[in-house]
Amino acid sequence: MLKCTLRTGPPSNRAAFCLSARDRPACYPARRLDGCLPALALAGHCRPEPSRGGKMAGMGASKSRLSARISAITESATLAVDARAKAMKAAGRPVIGFGAGEPDFPTPGYIVEAAQRACAEPRFHKYSPTPGLPELREAIAAKTIRDSGLNVQASQVLVTNGGKQAVFEAFATLLDPGDEVLLPAPYWTTYPEVITLAGGVVVPVPTDETTGYLTTVADLEAHCTDRTKMLVFVSPSNPTGAVYPPDLVAEIGRWAAARGIWVVTDEIYEHLVYGQARFTSIPVAAPELADRCVVLNGVAKTYAMTGWRVGWMIGPQDVIKAAANLQSHATSNVCNVAQAAALAAVSGDLSAVARMRAAFDRRREQMTIMLNKIPGVICPLPEGAFYCFPSVKGVLGKQLAGHQIRTSAQLAEVVLEEAEVAVVPGEAFGAPGYFRLSAALADADLEVGLTRLGDLLTQAG
Numbered sequence: 001m002l003k004c005t006l007r008t009g010p011p012s013n014r015a016a017f018c019l020s021a022r023d024r025p026a027c028y029p030a031r032r033l034d035g036c037l038p039a040l041a042l043a044g045h046c047r048p049e050p051s052r053g054g055k056m057a058g059m060g061a062s063k064s065r066l067s068a069r070i071s072a073i074t075e076s077a078t079l080a081v082d083a084r085a086k087a088m089k090a091a092g093r094p095v096i097g098f099g100a101g102e103p104d105f106p107t108p109g110y111i112v113e114a115a116q117r118a119c120a121e122p123r124f125h126k127y128s129p130t131p132g133l134p135e136l137r138e139a140i141a142a143k144t145i146r147d148s149g150l151n152v153q154a155s156q157v158l159v160t161n162g163g164k165q166a167v168f169e170a171f172a173t174l175l176d177p178g179d180e181v182l183l184p185a186p187y188w189t190t191y192p193e194v195i196t197l198a199g200g201v202v203v204p205v206p207t208d209e210t211t212g213y214l215t216t217v218a219d220l221e222a223h224c225t226d227r228t229k230m231l232v233f234v235s236p237s238n239p240t241g242a243v244y245p246p247d248l249v250a251e252i253g254r255w256a257a258a259r260g261i262w263v264v265t266d267e268i269y270e271h272l273v274y275g276q277a278r279f280t281s282i283p284v285a286a287p288e289l290a291d292r293c294v295v296l297n298g299v300a301k302t303y304a305m306t307g308w309r310v311g312w313m314i315g316p317q318d319v320i321k322a323a324a325n326l327q328s329h330a331t332s333n334v335c336n337v338a339q340a341a342a343l344a345a346v347s348g349d350l351s352a353v354a355r356m357r358a359a360f361d362r363r364r365e366q367m368t369i370m371l372n373k374i375p376g377v378i379c380p381l382p383e384g385a386f387y388c389f390p391s392v393k394g395v396l397g398k399q400l401a402g403h404q405i406r407t408s409a410q411l412a413e414v415v416l417e418e419a420e421v422a423v424v425p426g427e428a429f430g431a432p433g434y435f436r437l438s439a440a441l442a443d444a445d446l447e448v449g450l451t452r453l454g455d456l457l458t459q460a461g
């Protein structure tokens, strides 16, 4: 049975968020959303009840088969939508997928060739240092100075299995049970799961389309308590595409430093900004933050290398050393061949990402225009990453294809079945009432998919 818990709300309501792994089973029935369909388990807030192991006789019968901590984790909603769209396609249905969070381009040839050469080198057939190949750590430090202006040593870089492992290790290394983490919402679906797993308590700081999905120091301050340890700062943002202006980045950084709050900043979309928007690294804008700041990054989005699994975290020496100790017991070194590919990527120029950026720029404009023509849909123009994040609140409460539409998760189900268009519902990002659509698909598919979406939603009444 599915119980759906809603995580957003004012800080006074925090006890109902059920985000601590410790608390979660007890407060599972916190709030139930009507209209939950089984597939909405992918919406992030609809969790299967933890397995209790049934009524078995004999020793161990009272013990759960799975730990409560791990049972509480749901599958990544974005990967689930993508997998479902691919399965429907394989079954012969002409699904157009807006779910994928990965560039629709192959990895540039010179990077692939570097990996081919590495395969033939015997030294890469062996274990290598856990924190990363020394030449890659050097190159990441140099690339960081080049791209964001942050001055770091190679010893402050830990190479990880994708940005995701860096996300996991950052929270695992810094959080103790009960530490509160300010997480501006809409947020990327992985952060709350990993913060919770590390024992932290997620404190969502809501934003919406009226402010371009930007938070402010006043909002952050209003959600702070004496247990606040950390702020998660992501610009450009997945899922909203929001890019913080430099002044606001500096203001938030200075506020965090003055408050003694750690900042974990995810810069994985640093090169994907459009128009007048500029990427600003928070420890560069507020240098006083440097000793309490961890930067996460990776090659996946910049070089179309999602499958290679190379990311990194940058931080103070003691944090990097502790995270490397953790990694030494979990996964050891990242695949050497993939590290050699990443070395070619970060030491090369940025011409490949410039070509992808031009395509994403064209598509985000086209998508925004088409989305805003649909009745009940409002979409700000995203300034970064490759996602549109429209509000679909204007469609909620209406009848569509024989359904009374109550939630964006339910609407996403109906859209998939009726229009054969896959989108990720906002519930997956702590923002019910929205959809996330990726611009990482061919222009022709984009046109057909949004036309189908528009034709369907126009029938809502």
Ligand SMILES: Cc1ncc(COP(=O)(O)O)c(C=O)c1O
Residues within 6 Å of the ligand: 101, 161, 162, 163, 164, 165, 167, 188, 234, 238, 266, 268, 298, 299, 300, 306, 309, 310, 311
């Ligand atoms: C904001 C953000 N951070 C980190 C990642 C992780 O990237 P990867 O693990 O593929 O390197 C993603 C992937 O979608 C992301 O959107």
